[in-house]
Amino acid sequence: MFRLALADIWHEKVLFFCSALGCAAVLAPLIVLFGLRQGVVAGLRAELLEDPRAREVVSVVNRTLEPALFARLGADPRIAFLVPRTRALSATIVLENPARQGSGQRVELLPTAPGDPLLPGYGAIDPDALILSITAAQRLGLRAGDPVLASVARSRGVQREILTLSMRVGGIAPIAAATRDAAFATVPVLLLTEDFLDGTVGPEARPMSETEARQRPFAGFRLYAARLEDVPALDRDLRLAGIEVASRAEAVAGLLRLDHNLALLFAAIAGAGGVGYLVSLGVGLWAQVERKRRDLALLSLLGLKRRALLGLPLIQAAAVALAGAALAFIVAAGVAGVLNRAFAGSVTGDRPVCLLTPAMGFAAAAVTLVGALVASVLAGLRAGAVAPAEGLAEG
Known part of the structure; x- marks a missing residue:
């Protein structure tokens, strides 16, 4: 045949x-x-996909978000990464290179956690470590492993108080993670900064444990969708829930x-x-x-x-x-x-x-x-x- x-x-x-x-x-x-x-x-x-913020959804208005909300969001299969954040006004800190006295630089404090898409290759970050943006590291003359002093100042009447933390540089973030002067820190460090500025803790206070920190309400969050296709749906659902967010939903859609x-x-x-x-x-x-x-x-x-x-x-x-x-x-x-x-x-x-x-x-x-x-x-x-x-x- x-x-x-x-x-x-x-x-x-x-x-x-x-x-x-x-x-x-x-x-x-x-x-x-x-x-x-x-x-x-x-x-x-x-x-x-090459832009690490393409799947990012960030709350933009400070609100009181209870731990139950974070538990619910963390269980959503469309969300691959979730970290709470404090109020934007309290998320700044002054960093100083101990080898350069008087060279303090004010930077934005960003929350991070294991698996952060902005910090690929980093696992769990030590409580006393900061991941600096490239610009912040260059301004301070710091490299990974160097010691760094982190401080926050407040005024109580005529008295000025300063919270000082002896920390170290845990690494340098990719350029796409932060193009401005910034430092990534664990959530307890951000909470300590916020509590100090609110006057609820003194200059001798130190960061609480991660477990204790997660039991607190937060002002906002940043999360990453598991897939690009999930970004528009998450953006829509969060807005319907009354949470104002910023994302690349329109570009993805x-x-x-x-x-x-x-x-x-x-x-x-x-x-x-x-x-x-x-x-x-x-x-x-x-x-x-x-x-x-x-x-x-x-x-x-x-x-x-x-x-x-x-x-x-x-x-x-x-x-x-x-x-x-x-x-x-x-x-x-x-x-x-x-x-x-x-x-x-x-x-x-x-x-x-x-x-x-x-x-x-x-x-x-x-x-x-x-x-x-x-x-x-x-x-x-x-x-x-x-x-x-x-x-x-x-x-």
């Missing part, structure tokens, strides 16, 4: 080449379109809409073009069966089984599909190369605007093969139904 099918293809190689070319003419634009969707959307998604619209466009074009080609392929195979009825009848008369006759159009359709898919991917790869050079650096940075992979080529070949086999079933049934007597009658 296979030998006969391939011999027939070779005998009518011009017709086979035209059929494969027709398949490639339909399939190549679809592969290019799919590559454009993958390249553009993947590039925009990668730009968002725009990307998701683009992905969805491109998927609909691809499905519409692929559906119209694919159905049209499969119908033409099925009609062509049916016409070949009708044209070769006498030959098929003689083969049946010579003992070729009905199953083998049914398989002949299927094998030929599979050969057309595979040859067409291979030709289409070669053409699409050439077009993708031209597009990537033409739009280099203008749409998705240094990423390709049309992204083609071998996996996409195999997927296109598989889909085309399945479609061709489905289209050839009727022709195969027609071939299998040819009676041996037709060969004698026409002879």
Whole structure:
């Protein structure tokens, strides 16, 4: 059966080449379109993912948020990271390099916890450690492991009191984590600073334990969604709960809409073009069966089984599909190369605007093969139904 099918293809190689070319003419634009969707959307998604704040949702108005709320948010599977924060006005501290007396620098104090997406590579941070932003470290002349003095001052009448903590630099944060002078600290350090400024603790106070700190109400939080797709939903749900937040929800929603619209466009074009080609392929195979009825009848008369006759159009359709898919991917790869050079650096940075992979080529070949086999079933049934007597009658 296979030998006969391939011999027939070779005998009518011009017709086979035209059929494969027709398949490639339909399939190549679809592969290019799919590559454009993958390249553009993947590039925009990668730009968002490379920004550690793309999945961040931060409360922007000071409120009294009870521990029960944090427990509920922490149990939400859409939230990958959650840390409470104190009031913005109390989240500042003066840092000083002990080797440079009088070189104090006021920095913003940011809460952190294990697994902080802004600080990749850092595990649990010691209570006496600070992770400095690059700008703060440069201004103070500090490196990881150096000692640092942290102080907060308050006035009580005419008396000025200062809370001083001997700490060390636990590391330097990536530039994307904080572009301003800032220091990441554990939640107990932020609470101690807030309590001192509120006048509820004295200058001799020291940070409480993490467990005790989490039992306190907080003024706000910052959290990270588990996926980009979760950002718009979390932003919406928190606003409905009466919590004002800031996030990249609009940018993420725009990307998701683009992905969805491109998927609909691809499905519409692929559906119209694919159905049209499969119908033409099925009609062509049916016409070949009708044209070769006498030959098929003689083969049946010579003992070729009905199953083998049914398989002949299927094998030929599979050969057309595979040859067409291979030709289409070669053409699409050439077009993708031209597009990537033409739009280099203008749409998705240094990423390709049309992204083609071998996996996409195999997927296109598989889909085309399945479609061709489905289209050839009727022709195969027609071939299998040819009676041996037709060969004698026409002879």
